[in-house]
Amino acid sequence: MKIFNKTLVIAMALPLVLGSMSAFAGQDHQDHQGRMMKGHHGGKIFSQLDLTAAQQQEMKTLRQANRSEHKAQxxxxxxxxxxxxxxxxxxVLADNFxxxxxxxxxxxxxxQQVERRVAMLEQRHKMLNILTPAQKQKFVELKQQRAEKHVMRLDTKNNH
Incomplete structure (x- = not known):
């Protein structure tokens, strides 16, 4: 019975998690101050990593290849x-369950959700492996700063 419960929880939670993560991907949306923003939040981090022209081109090539695959599927x-x-x-509508x-x-x-998640993480892995060790370290630091800022924003909202 424990396996059934775990499977059921995963089956119900995974689509919600993945759906919420991709809800704003590739769309225009407004930040909390009403300014229009393009794409997803991750792009800002890469712009702060001082990528070389070759790295930028390699990133662009990876994104285009991924976009083509995604459209086909x-x-x-x-x-x-x-x-x-x-x-x-x-x-669910049947007389007997x-x-x-x-x-x-x-x-x-x-x-299927797991396979899509693995493919997404494989793509992220390829992109991050374009970075130098110093850029990877800066990426980790920027992600940590973003996470801390997000937690502080949530705390502020919950305390009001």
Whole structure:
């Protein structure tokens, strides 16, 4: 029963986490002071790393290749997701709950989320390996500063 609970929690939480992470990716949005911002927040960090022209070109090439792959897979992934949702709807609307059938679909969906997450992290790994050791260290420091600033912002909001 513990495995079922863990699988169920992962199946429900992973899409929410990944969905919330990608909600603003590639879109215009406003920061907390109302200014329009482009893209995702990670770009600001890379602009602070003093990349060489060669590094910038390599990053651009990686992003373009990833974008092309993503576009090619988007339609296929969307169709598969619709089929899975329809299957789940049928199972949920059925007179009797078929736990094993739901489990199969939920595990498949979870595995797909894991695969997408691994692919995303592989892409990030490739981009970070373009950096020199000094740039990597600065990247870590900037990420830490951002995390601390975010926590302070959350604390400030929660205390008001």
């Amino acid at each position: 988007r339609v296929e992934n969307h169709k598969a997701m619709l089929v899975e949702r329809q299957q789940l709807d049928k199972l 078929d736990e094993s059938a739901v489990r199969v679909i939920a595990e498949k969906m979870s595995q």
